Amino acid sequence: MTVRIGIIGTGAIGRDHARRIEQVLAGGKIVALTDVNRESAEAVRADIAPDAEIFQTGEELIASPLVDAVLVTSWGASHEQYVLAAIAAGKPCFCEKPLATTADGARRIVDAEVAHGRRLVQVGFMRRYDAGYIALKEAVTSRTGAPIMVHAAHRNPTVPQHYLTPMAIHDTLIHEIDVFRWLLDDDYVSARVIFPRRAARSHGKLRDPQVVLLETAKGVVIDVEIFVNCHYGYDIQCEVVGEDGIARLPEPMAVQMRLNASLQNPILTDWKDRFIASYDVELQDFLKAAAQGTATGPTCWDGYVAAITSDACVTAQEREGEAVAITLPSRPALYS
């Protein structure tokens, strides 16, 4: 079966996912597009999906009988309304992170899916599909002994002017928040944030870099450096310290050069390239499950826990240096 896909939001990642569905993956076809900026949807139709119909609104696209399943790749603040509409229509929905920009919003989605009684939503936490993280999880499960600490860094070369201090959490750290729960099979109990001096390239409304300290229920302490004006590249680092040894996330494959009296390893500069294979695998998974009218992979519960944790981290930013407690409600059986 070919799953007929509608995409809501045809900016950077919406366009990239359209490309992979039309040109890389099997089992999907883009039949519908919408964007508040109609020109953006028209450009994606012209370049990638010539047969797609352009809809005026996301709600109309979701309701259309042309569409079997939906990709929500618009700005974070609009995700909740579209995911709720997809659940109400009983259509499988892939939602880019964040599932919702508030924990209350994510809870409304969890409740709607639970009331529906079957999984329909996959959240775009693509790192769980990354070959490096999968190998790291295998090492942590079978070789390092029980984890004690994690040292991590999430560095972007630059961010736009509208990227403010809380976005370092909601937009950026949210990947670590999700992937470390999965990697350690654990949940968080507290968060703390520490700010070094502001980097010279950071703009006036952004405190960059920052260090987030997360503590888990099993007592693991995780430090994550978020540095979104690092300038030199897009760099994701992670090292797990266990009872018996240390495991490190592999670097992306690259040709090492010996040149001009130096050893050189290129570093990527764009998230699209760093996780290109993971996006392919997560969306192929989505297409496969959507053909059966359901969803697999990261759940609404994962999106909800990430939202609760993000909110705690933003409070921790405001109370610099203080530990903020994280408490989770009980998990519905649908997500056990």
Ligand SMILES: NC(=O)c1ccc[n+]([C@@H]2O[C@H](COP(=O)([O-])OP(=O)(O)OC[C@H]3O[C@@H](n4cnc5c(N)ncnc54)[C@H](O)[C@@H]3O)[C@@H](O)[C@H]2O)c1
């Ligand atoms: N998983 C990842 O690694 C990853 C990477 C990039 C972006 N994202 C997420 O994907 C989402 C989009 O990010 P982006 O970088 O593509 O942003 P973008 O600004 O490039 O594109 C977003 C598009 O959505 C459109 N849009 C905004 N609100 C809309 C609405 N209510 N209805 C319809 N269209 C709307 C905008 O006009 C724009 O074209 C964000 O939630 C972001 O966090 C995830």
Ligand SMILES: O[C@H]1[C@H](O)[C@@H](O)[C@H](O)[C@@H](O)[C@H]1O
């Ligand atoms: O939306 C992007 C994307 O999620 C990247 O993976 C992350 O590194 C960026 O910080 C964020 O702005």
